[in-house]
Amino acid sequence: MSQSGAGVDLEKSLGYLLKEASSALRAAMEEVLRPLGMNVTRYACLELLAQRPGLSNSELARGAFVTRQSMNVLLQTLEREGHVTRPAEAPVGRTLPTRLTPRGRRSLEEASVAVRSVEVGMLAGMSEAEQSEAFRILQSMSHSLCDGSGGA
Template identity: 65%
Template sequence: MSQADEGVDLDTSVGYLLKQASSALHAAMDAVLRPLGMSITHYSCLELLAQRPGLSNSELARGAFVSRQAMHVLLQALERDGHVSRPAVAPAGRVLPTELTPLGRERLAVASAAVRAVERRMSAELTGRQPQELAALLRRCIAGLQA
């Protein structure tokens, strides 16, 4: 029995390659965001709010892949620093919709440019339609696991 028959071949394991890519992307994003005083979760939260203003704490937590408690702590810090605003009283129910402030939008613009540069570096070896094909394949992988 060969070693390949006994376990996963790491050179061809899609899961292992995705984990390597994820780790490399995380490290590269951290390297460009840290000098801006941001974590990846901080950036993700601002980006989500720019695209979907009014998200709740729970929705932001799901979108940024963190717990509601972690997002609550982050939102308090972002609000204290003037990057987001939330009403003092929920307009309906208990949900406090969150929105970016002008300062939050300014900080996001700088961070987004840095993250786009990382993504360009990551996909520099892809040509033609390969970036779009890769995105489509990843969406299919996600759908397969969520089915």
Template identity: 60%
Template sequence: MSGDETVGPLGDSVGYALKRAAAALRGAMEAALRPLELTVPQYACLELLGQRPGLSNAELARGAFVTRQATNGVLRGLEERGLVTRPGTAPHGRALPAELTAAGRELLRSASTAVRAVERRMLEPLEVGRQERFREDLAACTAALGERRLEGP
């Protein structure tokens, strides 16, 4: 096996660099959301529901990158806080579509602003044109590995 067939030094590994960036982003998001008493998965569910009301548990799990079981717990916690509502019975099938309450929408505005500030801080070293290119490059890399993108509103 030649050296070109191995990952090589971690400092040269794209995967390792992405994982470090993701860990740094998550830590900064956790710190920004802590005063709002939100976790990153809770914020993700609020943001997803703010942009796409009525998502099912399975759709939220995919969009928030957590398991369905974890999403159930997240949604229960958000419901207990009066931030999300779900019907008692499924309107069709087994899915219980979730929606934000007025309190959920209000908290989402604060949380989304806090997370956007973290993203701006992360992208600050890049010129504006490079920031857009960076997003496009990440999307292309994701598509190359066959990941589906959660479609916007």
């Protein structure tokens, strides 16, 4: 390997570290979800619907960090598979409120257990106080980035 102990500051960048942690988390989640025939985006969609029934396509897209076009095709798949239902007509406006079916809820249950184990593993070795601190810090980063980006 070429990596000698040269003075590189990429390893000191919080941005790089953030990406590294996020990448590791995603990889770990994909790994435990694959045997269940699921992936991170599918899980995120179902989890969002479990916690906030009636979310629209666009709202799910924002919550799962994909475009609404991508979420649309995912919802069509989930609908075809019988995991979610959407009314044929929009009760108001154009938004179609989506809901989990019992089958979707069952799939989510399995996945939730797997994902929770990953998150527990991620927090191994961190005290309650550190977790609270991590929460505050990550929220601060998100807000700073959104303010600086969307507000300018």
